[in-house]
Amino acid sequence: MNDIGPIFRALMHNRMGALLIALQIALTLAIITNAAFIIQQRSANIARPTGLDEANTAVFYTNLFDPKIDQRQLYRDDMEAIRAMPGVIAATHTNSIPASGSGWGDSVYNDPELPSNESVSFGKFMVDEHGLETFDLELVAGRNFQPEEMVARSMTEITNPGVFVISQALADELFPDGDALGKTVWNEPNGKEPLRIIGIYDHMQHAWPGSVSSVNRSALTPEITLIGDIMYVVRTEPGQLDTVMAEVEEYLSRNQSRVVETVRTFEESKRRTYSGDIAMVKLLSAVIIVLVGITGLGIVGLAWFSVTQRRKQIGTRRALGATRWDVVRYFMVEIGLISSAGLVIGLLGTVALNWFLDTNYEVGRIPLWYLPVGMAAMWLLGQLAVLLPARRAANIPPALATRSV
Amino acid sequence: MFSYYVRLALASIRRTPVMSALMVLALGLGIGAFMTTFTVYYLMSGDPIPHKSDVLFAVQLDNWDPNDDPTESAKDVNPQLTYRDGTYLMNADTPATRQVHMYGTGAVLVPENEESPSEERIRATWNTFFEMFDVPFIYGQAWSRLDDEDRASVVVIGRELNETLFNGENSVGRSIQLNDGFFQVVGVIDHWQPVPRFYHADGTSRALADTEQIYAPMNRAIELEWTPWGNTNCWKSPDEDLPPLEGFLQSECVWTQFWAELETPHQVADYKDFLDNYVREQKEIGRFERPLNNFISDVMEWMEVNEIVRNDNRVLVRLSFLFLLVCVLNTVGLLMAKFMGKGGEVALRRAMGASRRAVFQQNLVEVGLIGVLGGIAGTGLAWLGLRAVESMYQGYQHLVHLDPVMLATAIITAILFAVLAGMYPVWRVSRLAPASLLKTQ
Numbered sequence: 001m002n003d004i005g006p007i008f009r010a011l012m013h014n015r016m017g018a019l020l021i022a023l024q025i026a027l028t029l030a031i032i033t034n035a036a037f038i039i040q041q042r043s044a045n046i047a048r049p050t051g052l053d054e055a056n057t058a059v060f061y062t063n064l065f066d067p068k069i070d071q072r073q074l075y076r077d078d079m080e081a082i083r084a085m086p087g088v089i090a091a092t093h094t095n096s097i098p099a100s101g102s103g104w105g106d107s108v109y110n111d112p113e114l115p116s117n118e119s120v121s122f123g124k125f126m127v128d129e130h131g132l133e134t135f136d137l138e139l140v141a142g143r144n145f146q147p148e149e150m151v152a153r154s155m156t157e158i159t160n161p162g163v164f165v166i167s168q169a170l171a172d173e174l175f176p177d178g179d180a181l182g183k184t185v186w187n188e189p190n191g192k193e194p195l196r197i198i199g200i201y202d203h204m205q206h207a208w209p210g211s212v213s214s215v216n217r218s219a220l221t222p223e224i225t226l227i228g229d230i231m232y233v234v235r236t237e238p239g240q241l242d243t244v245m246a247e248v249e250e251y252l253s254r255n256q257s258r259v260v261e262t263v264r265t266f267e268e269s270k271r272r273t274y275s276g277d278i279a280m281v282k283l284l285s286a287v288i289i290v291l292v293g294i295t296g297l298g299i300v301g302l303a304w305f306s307v308t309q310r311r312k313q314i315g316t317r318r319a320l321g322a323t324r325w326d327v328v329r330y331f332m333v334e335i336g337l338i339s340s341a342g343l344v345i346g347l348l349g350t351v352a353l354n355w356f357l358d359t360n361y362e363v364g365r366i367p368l369w370y371l372p373v374g375m376a377a378m379w380l381l382g383q384l385a386v387l388l389p390a391r392r393a394a395n396i397p398p399a400l401a402t403r404s405v
Numbered sequence: 406m407f408s409y410y411v412r413l414a415l416a417s418i419r420r421t422p423v424m425s426a427l428m429v430l431a432l433g434l435g436i437g438a439f440m441t442t443f444t445v446y447y448l449m450s451g452d453p454i455p456h457k458s459d460v461l462f463a464v465q466l467d468n469w470d471p472n473d474d475p476t477e478s479a480k481d482v483n484p485q486l487t488y489r490d491g492t493y494l495m496n497a498d499t500p501a502t503r504q505v506h507m508y509g510t511g512a513v514l515v516p517e518n519e520e521s522p523s524e525e526r527i528r529a530t531w532n533t534f535f536e537m538f539d540v541p542f543i544y545g546q547a548w549s550r551l552d553d554e555d556r557a558s559v560v561v562i563g564r565e566l567n568e569t570l571f572n573g574e575n576s577v578g579r580s581i582q583l584n585d586g587f588f589q590v591v592g593v594i595d596h597w598q599p600v601p602r603f604y605h606a607d608g609t610s611r612a613l614a615d616t617e618q619i620y621a622p623m624n625r626a627i628e629l630e631w632t633p634w635g636n637t638n639c640w641k642s643p644d645e646d647l648p649p650l651e652g653f654l655q656s657e658c659v660w661t662q663f664w665a666e667l668e669t670p671h672q673v674a675d676y677k678d679f680l681d682n683y684v685r686e687q688k689e690i691g692r693f694e695r696p697l698n699n700f701i702s703d704v705m706e707w708m709e710v711n712e713i714v715r716n717d718n719r720v721l722v723r724l725s726f727l728f729l730l731v732c733v734l735n736t737v738g739l740l741m742a743k744f745m746g747k748g749g750e751v752a753l754r755r756a757m758g759a760s761r762r763a764v765f766q767q768n769l770v771e772v773g774l775i776g777v778l779g780g781i782a783g784t785g786l787a788w789l790g791l792r793a794v795e796s797m798y799q800g801y802q803h804l805v806h807l808d809p810v811m812l813a814t815a816i817i818t819a820i821l822f823a824v825l826a827g828m829y830p831v832w833r834v835s836r837l838a839p840a841s842l843l844k845t846q
Contacts (some may be wrong), residue, residue, distance in 0.1 A: 016829070020738040027731045031724055038720070063524050065513035065584040101610075116640065117472035155630055155650045188642055227632060259513050261524045279797035280717055284455060287438065294431050298735040299425050305742040313516060357723070361716040 019337050021299060025342030025378055030297045030349035033374035034357060035284040037366045042277040050098045050270065051204030053136040053235055056089075057266035058245045059097050060232040066257035071226045072152060072257070080130070082232065082248055087240030090133035093232055095126040095225050096207050097266075098135070098218070100275040103207025106219075110174045112191030121214065122170050123206020126153070126223035132165065134164050134235050135204055135220075140168060140201035142182045145222040154226040160187065161221050163397075165199035166345075169216035195221075209273060233266075241265060263366035296385045297303075303389035304330060307396075315391050315400030331390035332383055339382040345376045350374065407770070413794075414771035417747070424743055425775065428736045432779025432826075435732025436819045437786025442721040444787065444811050445794060448804045449613075449714045453599035457539060457666075459703035462673070466684060467698035468801035470640040471672055479700040479710045483638055484607045485659040488627075493683070494663065495531060500675035501665040503533045506659045507623060509605055510631040514619075515582040525566075525582070526634065528605075528617040529626030535561065535594070537666050540606060543567075545577035545592035548622060556625040561592040563618035568773040581619075586620065586629065600803045602714050603704050605662050607636060611836065612713045613800040633660040657745075665701065677701060729822070736775075737826040744768060744834040755839035765835040769824065772831060776823025787815060 011018050012210070064071060075093055082091045086149040096103030107119035125131065132144050144165065151159040171180035180197050187193030224230075232252075236244045245263060252260045264272075271278065307314070314327055350371060357363045418425040452458050465482045476482055491506040507530035514525040522733070533548040534540070544567075548559045560581065567576055580587045598616050606612035632651060637660040643652030667673045680699040687693050702710050742749075751764055759767075791805040 008552050016833075017738060017741055019736055020741065024731055024734040024738065027727055027734065031727050031731070063513055065515070065522065067585060115472045116470050157646060158649050193642075229632075253428055259522050259524050265547060275797060276715070276717060279794070280721075282726070282797060283721060283794075287724060290434055290438070291728060291731060294434060294732060294735055298428055298431070298738055301424055301739055302742055304741075305424070305746065309746065353727075363716075363720060363721050 003330065004333060004337070007330060008379070011334060011337060015263045017302065018341075021257060021302060021335075021338050022342035022345065024295055024298060025339055025382065026346035026349050028291055029343060029374055030345030030353045031291060031377045032288045032378075033350045033366065033370050034353050035361075036374070037370055038363055039281050039284050039288075042281050043366060045212075046274050046277055046281075047210075048068060048205070048209070050209075050266075051135065051137060051202070052098060052266060054266050054270065056238055056241055057134075057136075057233060057235045058241060058248070058268060059100075059262075059264050059269055060248060060252060060260060061232070061262040062230055062232070062252055062258050062260050064228045064230070064258040071228075071230075072224070075224060075230065078232070078252065079130075081251055082234060083130070085244060085247055085251075087237050087244045088134075089233040089235045089237060090130050091162045091232060092127040092130045092134040093224060093230050094131070095223075095231065096123060097204045097231060097233065097269060098123075098125075098207060099270045099273050100207050101209075105206070105208075106187070108174070108185040108187055108195060109189060110185050112136060112186055112189070114189065116189050118206050120170070120173050122166070122217040123208070125218060126225060127220050128222065128224065131220045132201060132322055134233050136151075137204055139202040140166075140200050140202055142197070144199060150224060151222065152224050152226050160193050161196070161223050162194065163196045165201060165217055166218050166219040167204055167300050168200055168202055170219055171200045173198065173373045174219060198265070228340055251400045255347070265305075286325060292381060296381055299335065299382060299385035300388060303335070303386045305391070307331075307389050307393040310393075311341045311396055311400060314396045318398035318400075327394045328387075328390040331386045331393060335382040335386040336379070339379050343378060346378070347371060347375065410767045410770035411774065413767060414774045417771055418774065418825055421743060424739055428739050428775050429436025429778045429782055430767045431732040431735045432741075432776065432819055432823055436779060436783025436815055436822070437597075438725040439722075439818075440787035440788030440811065441727045441794060442725040443716070443790060445719050445801070445804050447811070449599055449718060450608075450708070451600065452705060453601055453603045454538065454704060460666055461537065461704050461751040462667055462670050462676075462701040463710075464494070464665055464680065465700040465702075465705075466680065466693070467700075468657055468659070468693050469695060471694035473640070473695075476695065476698040479706075480712075482698060482700060483659045484662075484714045485636065485638070486661050486663045487657055487659050488661055489652045490683075490687075491661045491663045494680075497667070497679075497683075498501035499679050500667075502668055502672070502673050503537050504660055505531050505537055505664050506531045507531065507534065507605070508626075508633045509635045510615070510626055511634050512583040512629075514632060515584075517582075521664040525583075526615075526617045527619040527621055527626070527631070529621055529623040529631060531557070531623055534604075535592075535663065536704045538599075540597050541595040543593045543595050544575040545590070546570065546589050549727075553622045553624055554629050557622060558586060558588045558625060559591045559622065560588040560596060561620040562590055563616070564596050566618040568592045583619070583621075584629070586603060594620075601708060603707060604664065605635065606711050606713060606828055609713055609715055609723055610710070610800055611635065612708075612711065613803065615803075616801075618761070620745055635660065667701075668746065673701070702786055711745050733822050733826045734826055736779075736823065737829065740772065740775075740827050740830040741833070744830040747834060748837055751834050751837055752839040761835045765831055768831040768834060769820060769827065772823055772827025773820055775827070776820035777816070779823055780819030783814060783819050784815045787811075 023379060048377040079091060082088060099342055104124045105121055106124040109119045128150060129145050129147055145163060147161055151161045174180055174185060175183060182201055184194045184196045187195060204218045205215050209215055234244060249260055249263045354366045358365055465479060466486060467476055467482045468487060495504055495506040500506055509526060510529050511524055511526045513522045515522045531553050532547045532550055543564060547561060550560050552567060567573055576590045576593060580589045599613035601616055602616060637658055639656060639658035641657045643656035667676050684693050684697060684699060773789055795801050795805040
């Protein structure tokens with residue numbers, strides 16, 4: 001390592017060139033570390049389980065426009081027909097789809113005396129007794145609802161179902177002591193509209209995955225909406241999704257008094273909700289790849305050029321007894337020195353950029369371990385980029401020194 | 406002289422093809438990435454109705470839960486109104502030039518022919534909508550105030566729907582079927598797509614949505630029980646003693662949008678007073694239990710209140726600008742290397758009598774040329790980038806066109822950055838002492 005001295009002094013002769021590379025490395029580090037952090041966060045966000053059997057579930061949005069039709073009977077017939085189809089595990093009607101970005105929110109009080117701002121809000125799914133199985137939920141306590149507990153909600157009539165089945169997360173929020181089962185909560189202040197918790201299931205997200213702290217608070221109520229719009233959710237055997245979707249759509253479309261507006265796999269529905277996050281992951285990944293490429297190629301280009309410039313000098317060194325490896329090492333130490341300077345500046349840049357982005361746009365704070373990893377990666381990039389030009393330098397014959405002096 | 410320099414520059418670029426390509430590519434990628442993110446940002450933060458945006462005001466009344474956190478700014482108040490407040494204002498004699506009350510809804514459109522019915526989004530509104538927002542008509546006109554009051558079954562339809570249903574002919578007087586009812590067409594509007602769609606813009610996705618193809622009187626829509634398709638927020642349940650629909654209309658639930666056209670500061674002040682007085686009266690009958698917090702915001706303020714430009718978008722603009730900086734640094738480095746390698750040639754030219762100035766100019770032309778090429782590459786890449794962005798996001802189709810301003814900006818920026826990047830290397834090379842370089846040859 002005793003050649004660091006001369007290499008450093010040689011570098012000082014071309015300060016501007018070295019500074020440019022160092023700055024480039026510094027900025028690249030700052031950008032890719034921050035980008036990688038945002039990517040990691042968004043990916044984790046997208047990967048949160050909704051609770052459903054995501055790969056084998058489809059959703060259907062329908063709109064009935066003939067008011068003369070008996071909606072309740074129609075929905076009953078639909079459900080019966082869909083459930084009888086081969087490949088269908090379970091199906092339900094609903095007013096909300098988990099992680100779809102649009103749905104129905106409600107709130108309950110665990111004490112009739114509470115003021116109106118202390119209710120606990122949750123995502124409400126009005127389904128029938130097949131809701132649990134369709135959404136692939138596991139009852140951890142209590143029971144499912146019975147068909148005779150179903151009530152209807154229309155423009156002319158709203159009936160309080162009186163019972164509901166809630167998620168573990170909602171149960172924990174309402175009754176932190178873990179004794180939610182069988183308890184009564186109230187839909188309205190002053191003890192009005194009571195709802196009894198008859199069952200608790202493991203986990204299901206509500207419709208708005210953006211509200212991170214409350215996303216797992218959901219509940220199923222034995223209700224059906226009779227306002228024309230209704231959605232169906234169908235869960236199938238693995239591998240049967242496409243066939244079943246086509247068959248259900250064909251069946252639903254047979255009725256001329258309704259429009260089957262949207263047919264989607266659950267995965268597609270979720271992808272749409274997360275399209276902003278997915279785009280961010282893709283765009284930032286592209287930024288990282290291209291940036292690493294540009295910085296790498298830039299180093300290759302400059303080193304290549306510097307080899308051309310120093311052909312004679314390298315030839316002389318070789319003639320004086322330097323091995324090929326000595327020549328290669330020269331370039332590696334050189335880029336190592338420049339990288340180290342750049343990475344020190346880049347470290348400060350990374351922290352400053354993260355601070356700026358977090359203060360203004362709430363991206364969160366980068367965990368510390370990102371910094372050494374990012375620095376190591378950038379350092380390695382410098383070494384890799386210089387390898388090819390350095391090998392070219394090592395191939396300069398010592399005889400070159402004897403020519404054209 | 407200039408064309409001679411251009412020829413010299415081309416020759417020089419050809420001599421170092423890989424390095425020149427690298428420079429053009431780096432500049433192009435930097436410009437392309439920045440232009441892509443900036444175009445989206447620029448269009449999202451643009452003024453959707455420039456000639457009127459300072460006289461159109463969105464109205465907010467703070468009717469929320471008295472136990473909730475105190476209101477500090479318009480962002481803390483719901484962006485929508487209750488039906489009863491909007492209806493009152495619409496029928497009151499206010500200081501505003503015009504007002505409009507509306508909500509987004511939908512119905513099933515049943516075509517006359519054998520084609521299958523489809524769900525259509527509908528804007529339920531008042532006749533003032535079209536004049537207030539300067540909506541261009543191709544045929545006919547808006548319905549009348551009388552139609553509003555009489556709950557007439559009339560509609561204004563969009564150009565696209567008119568193409569589909571009536572082959573683009575003048576369809577005024579004909580009718581369309583929505584659910585089980587018929588509506589007479591009174592007007593057809595031209596393609597009209599304010600970006601963002603400011604009049605109903607709570608949240609980015611709604612702000613980027615297409616304008617509706619059907620407009621119908623709000624009173625008729627309510628009568629037909631067309632439910633709101635946007636957000637409905639309630640802090641208090643509707644009165645249970647009333648039938649559900651009536652209870653909902655009288656409730657504290659917010660789901661309608663309300664705008665006022667106020668042309669002078671005086672009118673603005675009077676209108677605010679009017680709103681405040683209305684709320685004070687309502688307080689006496691037990692509503693509006695929170696402190697007085699009414700807000701009116703003009704179009705650009707309203708875009709701020711609704712946070713239409715996403716944070717993600719701002720982050721991307723910042724990061725892509727830094728990305729561009731890296732690309733420029735990269736180009737400076739390569740240019741330095743390249744020009745220092747040209748020392749011999751420069752020395753020769755200087756020895757033959759070229760002035761420093763001439764050398765400087767000649768090399769600057771070369772740098773400028775790289776800038777132009779980088780700009781062209783950047784524009785192409787920005788176009789590709791915008792296509793990619795369009796495919797990734799929902800509803801970005803109105804945001805991802807390269808308008809001429811952006812195009813010119815891209816190329817000028819590229820040349821500017823290239824020249825800036827080249828300034829130092831070019832200066833350095835023109836300062837070289839010719840004698841010392843000639844000697845080493």
